[in-house]
Amino acid sequence: MAFNDIHIDTVKRKIDEVKRFLSISLSISNAHTVDFYTRDVWSTFMCLSPEEVLSAISSTQDHMGAIEDKENTTFGFCNVSKKLVDISALLRAAKGHCIPGLGVCMQLEDLVQNLRLLTGDSIVGKSSDEFVVPDEFMNCKKAHEVQAMSEVVACLAKYCRVKQVIDVGSGKGYLCSYLSMRFNLQVFGIDSSSTNTHGAQERNRKLKKFSKAYQKPNKATRKHPLDTEDGSKQHNINFKNRDGNENFNTKEKESFGGQADTSALSKQVTHDLSVSDNAAECPLDLNDSDSGSSFFSMLSLDVIEDISPRIHPSQLSLEEREKRKRENLERKAREGRGNYSDDSLFSPLTSYVTAETELKTLITELEDAVLVGLHTCGDLAPSTLRMFWAKQELRAVCSVGCCYHLLSEEFDQDRQGCVDGVCGFPMSQYLKAQASFCGRNARMSACLALERVSAGGGLPMESLFYRAVLHVILRDHYDSFKSEKRVGNVYSKASSFVDYVRRALRKLDLDDTKLSDSDIQSYHERYSPRMNEMVAFNMLKVILAPCIEGLILLDRLCYLKEQDNVSHSALVQLFDPVQSPRCYAVVGIKESTV
Numbered sequence: 001m002a003f004n005d006i007h008i009d010t011v012k013r014k015i016d017e018v019k020r021f022l023s024i025s026l027s028i029s030n031a032h033t034v035d036f037y038t039r040d041v042w043s044t045f046m047c048l049s050p051e052e053v054l055s056a057i058s059s060t061q062d063h064m065g066a067i068e069d070k071e072n073t074t075f076g077f078c079n080v081s082k083k084l085v086d087i088s089a090l091l092r093a094a095k096g097h098c099i100p101g102l103g104v105c106m107q108l109e110d111l112v113q114n115l116r117l118l119t120g121d122s123i124v125g126k127s128s129d130e131f132v133v134p135d136e137f138m139n140c141k142k143a144h145e146v147q148a149m150s151e152v153v154a155c156l157a158k159y160c161r162v163k164q165v166i167d168v169g170s171g172k173g174y175l176c177s178y179l180s181m182r183f184n185l186q187v188f189g190i191d192s193s194s195t196n197t198h199g200a201q202e203r204n205r206k207l208k209k210f211s212k213a214y215q216k217p218n219k220a221t222r223k224h225p226l227d228t229e230d231g232s233k234q235h236n237i238n239f240k241n242r243d244g245n246e247n248f249n250t251k252e253k254e255s256f257g258g259q260a261d262t263s264a265l266s267k268q269v270t271h272d273l274s275v276s277d278n279a280a281e282c283p284l285d286l287n288d289s290d291s292g293s294s295f296f297s298m299l300s301l302d303v304i305e306d307i308s309p310r311i312h313p314s315q316l317s318l319e320e321r322e323k324r325k326r327e328n329l330e331r332k333a334r335e336g337r338g339n340y341s342d343d344s345l346f347s348p349l350t351s352y353v354t355a356e357t358e359l360k361t362l363i364t365e366l367e368d369a370v371l372v373g374l375h376t377c378g379d380l381a382p383s384t385l386r387m388f389w390a391k392q393e394l395r396a397v398c399s400v401g402c403c404y405h406l407l408s409e410e411f412d413q414d415r416q417g418c419v420d421g422v423c424g425f426p427m428s429q430y431l432k433a434q435a436s437f438c439g440r441n442a443r444m445s446a447c448l449a450l451e452r453v454s455a456g457g458g459l460p461m462e463s464l465f466y467r468a469v470l471h472v473i474l475r476d477h478y479d480s481f482k483s484e485k486r487v488g489n490v491y492s493k494a495s496s497f498v499d500y501v502r503r504a505l506r507k508l509d510l511d512d513t514k515l516s517d518s519d520i521q522s523y524h525e526r527y528s529p530r531m532n533e534m535v536a537f538n539m540l541k542v543i544l545a546p547c548i549e550g551l552i553l554l555d556r557l558c559y560l561k562e563q564d565n566v567s568h569s570a571l572v573q574l575f576d577p578v579q580s581p582r583c584y585a586v587v588g589i590k591e592s593t594v
Contacts, residue, residue, distance in 0.1 A: 005569070010104075011104065011554060011557055011558050011561060014102045014104055014554055015431065015551065015555070015558060017097060018550055018554065019434075019436065022097075022547060024074050025077070025090065025094075025547075026548070027045065027082075028084075028541060029439075029442040029446075029541055029544050029545075030442045030445075031044075031045065031537070033467070034467055034468060035468075036533075036537070037469065037471065037472050037527060037530070041537065042530075042534075042536075042537060045083055046084050047081070047083045047084060048087055050532040050536035053087050053536040053540065054532070056088055057539050073085060075089060076088070076089030076090035084540075090543075094544055094547055097547045098546035098549075099549070099550045099571065099573075104557070105572065105573050107572070108152065108572055108573060111152065111572050112151055115159045116155060119158045119159050121155075121158070140579070141580055144575060144579050144580060145175075145374060145579075146175050146178050147178075149175060149374055149400070149585070150175060150178050150179050150182060152398055152572070152587070153165060153175075154179070154182075154183040154185070156370050156589070157185055157396075159396070159589070160396050161368075162367065162368045162370060162395055163184075163367070164186045164188070164366070164367050164368070164369035164370070165179055165187045165188070165370050165371075166187075166188050166190065166372070166394070167179075167187060167372050167374070168372070168376060168383075169190070169373050169374075169377065169380050169384075173348055174374075175372070188347050188362075189348045189349065190350075191348070191350060191351075192350070192353075353387070354383050354387070354419065355390050355422070356390075359387075359394075366393060368394075369394060369395065370394070370395060370398070371387060371388050371391075371394045371398075372398045373398075374400055375402040376400070376401055377401075377402060377403040377406055378404075378405075378407050378408070378424060379407060379424035380401075381399055381402075381424070381556070381586075382427050382556065382559075384397065384399045385397060385556055385559060385588075386422075389560075389565065394590070395589070396587075396589045397586070397588045398585050398587050399556075399587075400574065400582060400583075400584065400586075401556075402447075403447065404443040404444075404446040404549065404552060405443045407425050407552070408424045409423055409425050409426075409438065409439075410425070412437060412439070426555045427555050427558075427559035428555050428556075429559075429562055431555050438548060442548050443552075445544060445545050445548060446552065447545070448542045448545040449542075450542050450543065450545055450581075451577040451578045451581065452578055453542050459535075459539075461531070461534065461535055461538070465527070465531050466501075467491075468527075469497075469524060469527050470501055470504055474508075474510075478505075478514075487508065490503045497520065497521065497524045498520045501520045553584055553586065554571075557571050557586055560588045565590055566588050567590065567591040568589045569586070570587050571585070571586060
């Protein structure tokens with residue numbers, strides 16, 4: 001069995017536990033920061049000082065103790081006033097109602113090892129650390145994600161005995177390229193953005209160019225060992241010229257020159273890729289000609305061009321010339337058909353897909369495949385799971401979602417974002433029957449990264465503070481403080497609070513000359529002493545974020561467990577949450593593949 005499957009009744013019980021906790025605490029997550037001072041949010045929800053809250057959060061005390069409610073309180077909230085009176089109780093409850101605290105998550109190593117055992121893989125038990133990270137061609141975060149997820153996808157493909165992978169929301173094709181080159185899988189990357197699709201094609205072209213060229217000196221060295229007169233290999237043999245200076249052996253010099261040329265190409269292609277990645281890269285010594293060979297040594301040999309020694313045609317026998325002619329014709333025929341040639345292992349496609357999309361109209365050569373999605377945005381993650389259930393040819397799924405604020409909700413009053421009545425949350429019949437609802441502000445809060453903040457990442461508090469105080473100014477001096485217009489990212493361009501307010505007023509088409517600089521600055525001075533309230537309140541939102549995310553993920557897991565044709569399903573932590581906060585994957589396998 002691939003998973004230590006949690007029974008659906010256990011999943012439902014865990015959902016009930018999280019829902020009960022959020023029914024008490026979710027009001028904090030749904031409070032809008034913009035209204036923080038206009039609605040006196042702190043006094044509305046808290047019977048504690050900001051200093052007490054911040055002190056408890058920053059304390060090294062273990063908050064995993066038993067959840068015991070004091071008299072007339074639930075999870076630290078007063079049953080009468082509904083205000084928070086016991087911060088320690090809330091922290092303990094929050095820790096117990098997130099995915100790790102609920103005990104429903106499977107570890108990456110356990111999943112991979114179980115799948116390898118079932119497929120008879122000889123490298124069972126090897127640590128993923130032994131595999132080379134593809135950080136030459138993407139930033140550190142993406143390299144971490146691609147390596148971990150590709151390992152799972154490759155194991156699923158082998159377990160299900162398939163050679164095709166469909167990557168939904170493939171973006172720039174990081175995962176697609178690595179899966180095709182490292183594991184020799186035929187990958188179809190589908191993205192709704194033609195810009196992303198074109199970028200993925202260009203990036204893959206450069207990557208293949210680099211991979212072929214980078215293998216050249218290594219293969220040439222293997223094919224042409226330097227032999228001495230007695231047949232032993234020479235290594236770094238030097239001799240002195242007439243001036244007494246040491247030089248390399250001529251053949252060694254040629255070999256070294258070839259490596260230098262390749263290193264130069266490495267620099268150019270790696271630079272091209274890093275520019276397109278538009279992110280901070282992992283440290284890479286471009287002067288080290290071996291810096292990329294470790295990566296490409298892990299690639300499937302089927303996608304690396306074998307470099308033969310160049311021989312002039314006049315020196316070939318008639319038989320050899322006929323053989324080469326035949327091979328060239330066969331290669332051109334393969335390239336013309338575009339089936340499983342080296343260049344077709346990764347095929348980027350542009351399309352907007354839903355569960356109703358007929359994949360065979362997009363992919364004519366579609367066979368049984370594994371469906372994957374790495375940080376699929378908003379409703380695309382639930383659509384991926386629905387697609388997996390609906391399409392017989394999809395044998396397994398590995399989906400990591402993100403951007404919960406873009407998720408549509410069926411029981412939201414506005415039902416914004418629902419397409420043809422199909423919404424992103426809830427997915428499971430269990431939560432649908434309860435008309436479960438989070439709210440947009442709560443889903444926004446679910447995107448916060450507790451581990452990053454705990455590791456010193458911090459929150460953009462000054463920009464939030466500026467926006468909340470601006471709302472007070474709009475209330476006091478303008479009639480349109482509830483305008484539908486958005487302030488947007490004015491903070492990044494502002495040199496001071498006064499400059500921020502004036503820029504924001506102009507963006508809202510309001511008369512900024514109505515207020516003097518001193519009038520504006522007086523608001524900053526009035527509310528600055530209360531900034532700690534906002535800091536403490538937003539830290540509470542961060543603490544509650546994993547619980548909201550947990551409910552969304554448990555709903556998706558429950559959905560898979562409700563389907564008769566899904567034999568195994570699990571939540572798996574794929575990534576380090578500090579490097580990649582959206583670190584959980586929903587994994588499923590169809591019945592007939594087991």
